[in-house]
Amino acid sequence: MVVHEFFHIWEQKNFNVPSWVPFEPIVSLLGVEFGVPQDYKDLVGYGYDGIDLNLNLMKALPDESKVLQYVRFTYTLPPVTGYTDFGPEHTPISEDFADSAAWYVARPCELLQKSPERYTYFRDTIFVGREYIPPQGCGIQ
Numbered sequence: 001m002v003v004h005e006f007f008h009i010w011e012q013k014n015f016n017v018p019s020w021v022p023f024e025p026i027v028s029l030l031g032v033e034f035g036v037p038q039d040y041k042d043l044v045g046y047g048y049d050g051i052d053l054n055l056n057l058m059k060a061l062p063d064e065s066k067v068l069q070y071v072r073f074t075y076t077l078p079p080v081t082g083y084t085d086f087g088p089e090h091t092p093i094s095e096d097f098a099d100s101a102a103w104y105v106a107r108p109c110e111l112l113q114k115s116p117e118r119y120t121y122f123r124d125t126i127f128v129g130r131e132y133i134p135p136q137g138c139g140i141q
Contacts, residue, residue: 001102003101003102003105003106004098004099004101004102005098006101007097007098007101007102008094008098010035011035011036011094011097011098012035013035035094036093036094036097037097037125039121039125040093040097040121040125041093043077043117043118043121044075044076044077044078044079044093044096044117044118045074045075045076045077046073046074046075046093046096047073047074047075048072048073048074049072049073049074049089050071050072071090071092072089072090073089073090073091073092073093074089075088075089075096077115077117077118079091079095079096079099079100080100080103080111080114080115080118081096081099081100081102081103083095083096083099100115100118100122101122101126104118104119104122104123104126104127104132105132106132108131108132108133108134108138109133109134109138109139112133112138113138
């Protein structure tokens with residue numbers, strides 16, 4: 001959990017709201033994430049697929065987690081960590097990134113098994129070669 005939250009802070013350090021966004025809260029509401037590295041977005045094939053405006057969003061807004069069931073994203077490599085109960089198509093890229101980073105440290109064998117592409121990205125790009133594989137290895141052939 002600490003690693004997950006650390007990577008949200010890391011994202012915020014790299015966060016720049018484009019001038020065309022009228023105010024910062026719309027960034028979260030629309031699921032547009034600017035702090036996640038573009039090469040990671042490209043790796044997982046991230047895209048924003050829209051919001052279901054036929055639903056009454058105001059009922060969902062008091063509980064921020066409920067908003068995710070209305071916002072849709074696309075991935076060519078769907079998130080593997082099970083961040084939301086609503087499925088991978090409702091997982092914002094910032095949560096996929098932070099959760100994958102946390103799994104890289106705390107559950108490296110699971111990440112390596114479920115998404116070797118993410119594992120390799122975090123090993124080579126973010127952690128610059130540092131690995132957290134247990135001494136007995138992962139048992140993955």
